[in-house]
Amino acid sequence: MSKADMGRRYRLYPTAEQDVTLTGWGHTCRTLWNVALEQRRLYRQRGVTLMGGEQCKQLAQARAEVEWIKDLPSECGQRVLANLDAAFLNFWNPDHPAGFPSRKKRGARMSIPFKGQTLVVRKLNRHWAEVKLPKLGWVRFRMSRALGGTIRNAVVSRDGNGWHISFGVHSSRTPDAPNGKPACGVDFGVAASAFVSTEKTPRLMPPTLSRNERARLRFLERRKARQLAYAKKHAGGRYGNRLRKTIAQIAALRTRQANRRQDFTHKLTTGLAKNHGMVGIEDLRVKNMAKSAKGTIGYPGAKVGQKAGLNRGILDNAPGERRRQLEYKCAMYGSKLIAVLAFHTSQTCAVCGKVDPDSRQGCGRLFSCVHCGHEDDADHNASLEIEARARRTGGSVTNSTHSITTVRVPAPCRRRTRETLPATYG
Known part of the structure; x- marks a missing residue:
């Protein structure tokens, strides 16, 4: 099967219930990555190289016993382990600049990988379309440009502005002949x-932030520092709703930048x-x-x-x-x-x-x-x-x-x- 050679990214608009489900899946993918990485480290200390094939078998057993892993579509967990395989192969490749795979923090970009074969996309009108995700149903996204090829994979991610979906498509486009320009x-x-x-x-x-936006960002960073100090002193380090709101506002400005x-x-x-x-x-x-x-x-x-x-x-x-x-x-x-x-x-x-x-x-x-x-x-x-x-x-x-x-x-x-x-x- 031909691989994806183009990427297409669209703004995703899930419902309130779908937002909660996607957030849970994102944390599950992050946890699965960290657990699989630690397991490989432990096996490496024993002189054994553990790869995704063996871990996929263990993942199937864990889905039958752990409810929060079972809630995640099986293909998403398999894609996480496949991505971890690719990260290790890049690390072992002397010609690749990648370092050793690192753990994903809670504040890292939330992403959920999917296989392209299980996705269905239908166009609603000139500007809107829907994608059918496993266990979630139809989710609307803004059709800002045509797909231009066959879908091979997809990643649902979240940044400071909301949810997005990125499709890897095979466009069959061949490189242009030398253009002969200066x-x-x-x-x-x-x-x-x-x-x-x-x-x-x-x-x-052009400036990535206006003068007012820079002042706003500086104010929010100072507020975050005060709220973090208060949380460590009075709440045992637990984040309150106000601190979470401040972090979200900072993330929105950083994403815009x-x-x-x-x-x-x-x-x-x-x-x-x-x-x-x-x-x-x-x-x-x-x-x-x-x-x-x-x-x-x-x-x-x-x-x-x-x-x-x-x-x-x-x-x-x-x-x-x-x-x-x-x-x-x-x-x-x-x-x-x-x-x-x-x-x-x-x-x-x-x-x-x-x-x-x-x-x-x-x-x-x-x-x-x-x-x-x-x-x-x-x-x-x-x-x-x-x-x-x-x-x-x-x-x-x-x-x-x-x-x-x-x-x-x-x-x-x-x-x-x-x-x-x-x-x-x-």
Whole structure:
């Protein structure tokens, strides 16, 4: 059977009774994941590798004895164990960046996986449809776009704005042929969200929260801190209704912020993949870039507050998510993605190729080469350097395999200026 190659996410509107049932199932899936993970850890200490096949047999026995496990559809429990198998396989794969599977906290995103074969979707009108979930019946969702394929799996999840359903569909879409459009280099930053080498102005991400929303979020965070302190002192750590309401209000604001960030990221990456035959980016190590500056008691860190603010700016621009989206969108629209070494891209002159830290004084916006006198916006100069490195090592788009290429480029050397390079790539 063909696998899902596209995702579709819709807003789900369950009834009050269905909401209670889905919430219970979400907690059951989380508990099942944690119990299965601990069981595998214990077996590992005895030198035995336990996988989902054996645990599925034990799950069937537990369903006959434990009522709250029996209430969860059997396919959901099996999918949870299958996802845990995938997490361990990724951890064992030396080429995969995943770490050891971790426990899911109570405040983590609530999700319930389903198999696509058991789901039935029917369209009610132009904007609404229903999905039939096992043991739950028909649930309405907003049909914001067509499914565009055969459903292979689904996940019902909940965030600060409510319930959503995500379908994995097989669309049978084949990658486009190389589009032959001009190449570009992109410098992702904080002050300038993205600077494209073929453009004269940076692309700035609009504020993800307005001034009033930031003030509201700050007020709610302080209220939450007071309510948590009161709960620990007078209620034995138990959460009251007011504290739960405050947490829900914070989650709604955070979800709104994440949705706006994701909207800008999708528009940016789609435009880059559609309008360029090659996209060059830096091979960034985001985890290392966003490390905390906190030290130990004996060796305290320096400028911890400033580094924390910089980390928030880096993560708010989501360079890792932009790269992930470019990987599949470039393949979809006939482009090619090349990741080059980020070493000294901000200190290299795009005209003469000389590397000198004096050309970039501090963190200013001006790049002024001390060797040839070339002046440009620092981020635009970096994007030109990224494009030049990608061109030197990227090969021809006409021979593209539609996969990302990570290139370790040696130290910059003298080369032709960008004006002497061909207008199109390929």
